[in-house]
Amino acid sequence: MKINHLTSAEENLMRLLWRLGSFYLKDIMEQHPEPKPHQNTVSTYLKILIEKGYLSTEKEGRIFRYHIMVPVENYRKFLLTQLSDNFFNGSGKEIISFMIHEHVISAEDLNDFNSNLKPAIQKKEPEFEYANEVLNTKKEKKKSKDKKKKKKKEKE
Structure with missing residues:
Protein backbone atom coordinates (compact mmCIF):
# COMPACT_ATOMS: atom_id res chain seq x y z
CA MET A 1 0.00 0.00 0.00
CA LYS A 2 1.35 3.41 -0.98
CA ILE A 3 1.42 5.92 1.83
CA ASN A 4 0.79 9.58 0.95
CA HIS A 5 2.19 12.65 2.66
CA LEU A 6 0.02 14.40 5.24
CA THR A 7 -0.18 18.11 5.88
CA SER A 8 0.59 19.30 9.40
CA ALA A 9 -3.13 19.67 10.21
CA GLU A 10 -3.93 16.21 8.82
CA GLU A 11 -1.08 14.69 10.82
CA ASN A 12 -2.28 16.35 14.03
CA LEU A 13 -5.77 14.95 13.50
CA MET A 14 -4.37 11.51 12.67
CA ARG A 15 -2.52 11.44 16.01
CA LEU A 16 -5.89 11.68 17.73
CA LEU A 17 -7.46 9.15 15.37
CA TRP A 18 -4.66 6.60 15.92
CA ARG A 19 -5.43 6.75 19.65
CA LEU A 20 -9.14 6.20 18.98
CA GLY A 21 -8.71 3.35 16.47
CA SER A 22 -12.34 3.06 15.35
CA PHE A 23 -14.67 6.02 15.89
CA TYR A 24 -17.58 8.23 14.91
CA LEU A 25 -17.42 11.97 14.20
CA LYS A 26 -18.91 12.67 17.65
CA ASP A 27 -16.01 10.74 19.27
CA ILE A 28 -13.52 12.99 17.52
CA MET A 29 -15.35 16.13 18.61
CA GLU A 30 -15.44 14.89 22.24
CA GLN A 31 -11.76 13.89 22.32
CA HIS A 32 -10.30 16.82 20.36
CA PRO A 33 -8.37 19.23 22.61
CA GLU A 34 -9.35 22.89 22.89
CA PRO A 35 -9.79 24.95 20.80
CA LYS A 36 -12.10 22.48 19.10
CA PRO A 37 -12.47 22.91 15.33
CA HIS A 38 -15.89 23.21 13.74
CA GLN A 39 -17.55 19.89 12.92
CA ASN A 40 -17.59 20.76 9.19
CA THR A 41 -13.83 21.29 9.27
CA VAL A 42 -13.29 17.88 10.85
CA SER A 43 -15.66 16.29 8.28
CA THR A 44 -13.63 17.84 5.46
CA TYR A 45 -10.39 16.46 6.90
CA LEU A 46 -11.97 13.02 7.30
CA LYS A 47 -12.96 13.03 3.60
CA ILE A 48 -9.40 13.99 2.64
CA LEU A 49 -7.95 11.23 4.85
CA ILE A 50 -10.29 8.72 3.22
CA GLU A 51 -9.13 9.86 -0.25
CA LYS A 52 -5.50 9.52 0.84
CA GLY A 53 -6.16 5.97 2.09
CA TYR A 54 -5.63 6.61 5.79
CA LEU A 55 -9.25 5.91 6.78
CA SER A 56 -12.16 3.80 5.63
CA THR A 57 -15.85 4.17 6.43
CA GLU A 58 -18.68 1.87 7.29
CA LYS A 59 -22.21 3.20 7.12
CA GLU A 60 -24.29 2.46 10.21
CA GLY A 61 -27.77 3.79 9.64
CA ARG A 62 -27.43 7.49 8.92
CA ILE A 63 -23.92 7.90 10.34
CA PHE A 64 -20.45 6.69 9.41
CA ARG A 65 -18.03 4.71 11.52
CA TYR A 66 -14.40 5.40 10.61
CA HIS A 67 -11.57 2.86 10.73
CA ILE A 68 -7.80 3.39 10.56
CA MET A 69 -6.25 1.90 7.42
CA VAL A 70 -2.62 3.02 7.93
CA PRO A 71 -1.23 2.08 11.36
CA VAL A 72 0.96 4.66 13.10
CA GLU A 73 3.97 2.29 12.82
CA ASN A 74 3.66 2.27 9.01
CA TYR A 75 3.42 6.06 8.89
CA ARG A 76 6.42 6.42 11.22
CA LYS A 77 8.46 4.11 8.99
CA PHE A 78 7.34 6.07 5.90
CA LEU A 79 8.42 9.39 7.47
CA LEU A 80 11.77 8.06 8.65
CA THR A 81 12.51 6.57 5.23
CA GLN A 82 11.60 9.87 3.55
CA LEU A 83 13.80 11.80 5.99
CA SER A 84 16.68 9.40 5.50
CA ASP A 85 16.44 9.43 1.70
CA ASN A 86 15.91 13.18 1.34
CA PHE A 87 18.37 14.54 3.90
CA THR A 137 34.02 -0.50 15.69
CA LYS A 138 36.60 -0.71 12.91
CA LYS A 139 38.34 -3.59 14.71
CA GLU A 140 35.09 -5.55 14.97
CA LYS A 141 34.35 -4.91 11.29
CA LYS A 142 37.86 -6.15 10.36
CA LYS A 143 37.39 -9.27 12.50
CA SER A 144 34.07 -9.92 10.80
CA LYS A 145 35.66 -9.58 7.35
CA ASP A 146 38.53 -11.87 8.40
CA LYS A 147 36.05 -14.52 9.60
CA LYS A 148 34.20 -14.38 6.29
CA LYS A 149 37.47 -14.78 4.37
CA LYS A 150 38.47 -17.68 6.60
CA LYS A 151 35.13 -19.46 6.03
CA LYS A 152 35.44 -18.89 2.30
CA LYS A 153 38.94 -20.44 2.24
CA GLU A 154 37.74 -23.42 4.31
CA LYS A 155 34.99 -24.11 1.77
CA GLU A 156 37.52 -24.12 -1.07
Whole structure:
Protein backbone atom coordinates (compact mmCIF):
# COMPACT_ATOMS: atom_id res chain seq x y z
CA MET A 1 0.00 0.00 0.00
CA LYS A 2 1.35 3.41 -0.98
CA ILE A 3 1.42 5.92 1.83
CA ASN A 4 0.79 9.58 0.95
CA HIS A 5 2.19 12.65 2.66
CA LEU A 6 0.02 14.40 5.24
CA THR A 7 -0.18 18.11 5.88
CA SER A 8 0.59 19.30 9.40
CA ALA A 9 -3.13 19.67 10.21
CA GLU A 10 -3.93 16.21 8.82
CA GLU A 11 -1.08 14.69 10.82
CA ASN A 12 -2.28 16.35 14.03
CA LEU A 13 -5.77 14.95 13.50
CA MET A 14 -4.37 11.51 12.67
CA ARG A 15 -2.52 11.44 16.01
CA LEU A 16 -5.89 11.68 17.73
CA LEU A 17 -7.46 9.15 15.37
CA TRP A 18 -4.66 6.60 15.92
CA ARG A 19 -5.43 6.75 19.65
CA LEU A 20 -9.14 6.20 18.98
CA GLY A 21 -8.71 3.35 16.47
CA SER A 22 -12.34 3.06 15.35
CA PHE A 23 -14.67 6.02 15.89
CA TYR A 24 -17.58 8.23 14.91
CA LEU A 25 -17.42 11.97 14.20
CA LYS A 26 -18.91 12.67 17.65
CA ASP A 27 -16.01 10.74 19.27
CA ILE A 28 -13.52 12.99 17.52
CA MET A 29 -15.35 16.13 18.61
CA GLU A 30 -15.44 14.89 22.24
CA GLN A 31 -11.76 13.89 22.32
CA HIS A 32 -10.30 16.82 20.36
CA PRO A 33 -8.37 19.23 22.61
CA GLU A 34 -9.35 22.89 22.89
CA PRO A 35 -9.79 24.95 20.80
CA LYS A 36 -12.10 22.48 19.10
CA PRO A 37 -12.47 22.91 15.33
CA HIS A 38 -15.89 23.21 13.74
CA GLN A 39 -17.55 19.89 12.92
CA ASN A 40 -17.59 20.76 9.19
CA THR A 41 -13.83 21.29 9.27
CA VAL A 42 -13.29 17.88 10.85
CA SER A 43 -15.66 16.29 8.28
CA THR A 44 -13.63 17.84 5.46
CA TYR A 45 -10.39 16.46 6.90
CA LEU A 46 -11.97 13.02 7.30
CA LYS A 47 -12.96 13.03 3.60
CA ILE A 48 -9.40 13.99 2.64
CA LEU A 49 -7.95 11.23 4.85
CA ILE A 50 -10.29 8.72 3.22
CA GLU A 51 -9.13 9.86 -0.25
CA LYS A 52 -5.50 9.52 0.84
CA GLY A 53 -6.16 5.97 2.09
CA TYR A 54 -5.63 6.61 5.79
CA LEU A 55 -9.25 5.91 6.78
CA SER A 56 -12.16 3.80 5.63
CA THR A 57 -15.85 4.17 6.43
CA GLU A 58 -18.68 1.87 7.29
CA LYS A 59 -22.21 3.20 7.12
CA GLU A 60 -24.29 2.46 10.21
CA GLY A 61 -27.77 3.79 9.64
CA ARG A 62 -27.43 7.49 8.92
CA ILE A 63 -23.92 7.90 10.34
CA PHE A 64 -20.45 6.69 9.41
CA ARG A 65 -18.03 4.71 11.52
CA TYR A 66 -14.40 5.40 10.61
CA HIS A 67 -11.57 2.86 10.73
CA ILE A 68 -7.80 3.39 10.56
CA MET A 69 -6.25 1.90 7.42
CA VAL A 70 -2.62 3.02 7.93
CA PRO A 71 -1.23 2.08 11.36
CA VAL A 72 0.96 4.66 13.10
CA GLU A 73 3.97 2.29 12.82
CA ASN A 74 3.66 2.27 9.01
CA TYR A 75 3.42 6.06 8.89
CA ARG A 76 6.42 6.42 11.22
CA LYS A 77 8.46 4.11 8.99
CA PHE A 78 7.34 6.07 5.90
CA LEU A 79 8.42 9.39 7.47
CA LEU A 80 11.77 8.06 8.65
CA THR A 81 12.51 6.57 5.23
CA GLN A 82 11.60 9.87 3.55
CA LEU A 83 13.80 11.80 5.99
CA SER A 84 16.68 9.40 5.50
CA ASP A 85 16.44 9.43 1.70
CA ASN A 86 15.91 13.18 1.34
CA PHE A 87 18.37 14.54 3.90
CA PHE A 88 20.85 11.80 4.87
CA ASN A 89 21.58 9.96 1.59
CA GLY A 90 19.69 6.93 2.92
CA SER A 91 22.34 6.43 5.59
CA GLY A 92 21.43 5.46 9.14
CA LYS A 93 25.00 6.33 10.11
CA GLU A 94 24.49 9.92 8.96
CA ILE A 95 21.23 10.18 10.92
CA ILE A 96 22.84 8.95 14.13
CA SER A 97 25.87 11.19 13.61
CA PHE A 98 23.58 14.18 13.12
CA MET A 99 21.54 13.30 16.22
CA ILE A 100 24.70 13.05 18.34
CA HIS A 101 26.09 16.31 16.94
CA GLU A 102 22.79 18.13 17.61
CA HIS A 103 22.54 16.63 21.13
CA VAL A 104 19.27 14.87 20.30
CA ILE A 105 20.82 11.64 21.53
CA SER A 106 23.54 11.41 24.16
CA ALA A 107 26.53 9.10 24.28
CA GLU A 108 24.88 7.41 27.29
CA ASP A 109 21.69 6.80 25.29
CA LEU A 110 23.74 5.36 22.45
CA ASN A 111 25.67 3.09 24.82
CA ASP A 112 22.39 1.85 26.39
CA PHE A 113 21.00 1.22 22.93
CA ASN A 114 24.17 -0.57 21.87
CA SER A 115 24.22 -2.85 24.92
CA ASN A 116 20.54 -3.76 24.43
CA LEU A 117 21.08 -4.38 20.72
CA LYS A 118 24.23 -6.52 20.91
CA PRO A 119 22.41 -9.75 21.96
CA ALA A 120 19.97 -9.38 19.05
CA ILE A 121 22.84 -8.81 16.61
CA GLN A 122 24.68 -11.86 17.91
CA LYS A 123 21.54 -13.96 17.38
CA LYS A 124 21.56 -12.68 13.76
CA GLU A 125 18.02 -11.35 13.97
CA PRO A 126 17.39 -9.92 10.48
CA GLU A 127 15.72 -6.70 11.60
CA PHE A 128 18.93 -5.73 13.45
CA GLU A 129 21.44 -6.49 10.70
CA TYR A 130 21.73 -2.77 9.86
CA ALA A 131 23.08 -2.17 13.35
CA ASN A 132 26.32 -4.01 12.60
CA GLU A 133 27.41 -1.22 10.29
CA VAL A 134 26.45 1.55 12.70
CA LEU A 135 27.54 0.11 16.02
CA ASN A 136 30.60 -2.04 15.31
CA THR A 137 34.02 -0.50 15.69
CA LYS A 138 36.60 -0.71 12.91
CA LYS A 139 38.34 -3.59 14.71
CA GLU A 140 35.09 -5.55 14.97
CA LYS A 141 34.35 -4.91 11.29
CA LYS A 142 37.86 -6.15 10.36
CA LYS A 143 37.39 -9.27 12.50
CA SER A 144 34.07 -9.92 10.80
CA LYS A 145 35.66 -9.58 7.35
CA ASP A 146 38.53 -11.87 8.40
CA LYS A 147 36.05 -14.52 9.60
CA LYS A 148 34.20 -14.38 6.29
CA LYS A 149 37.47 -14.78 4.37
CA LYS A 150 38.47 -17.68 6.60
CA LYS A 151 35.13 -19.46 6.03
CA LYS A 152 35.44 -18.89 2.30
CA LYS A 153 38.94 -20.44 2.24
CA GLU A 154 37.74 -23.42 4.31
CA LYS A 155 34.99 -24.11 1.77
CA GLU A 156 37.52 -24.12 -1.07
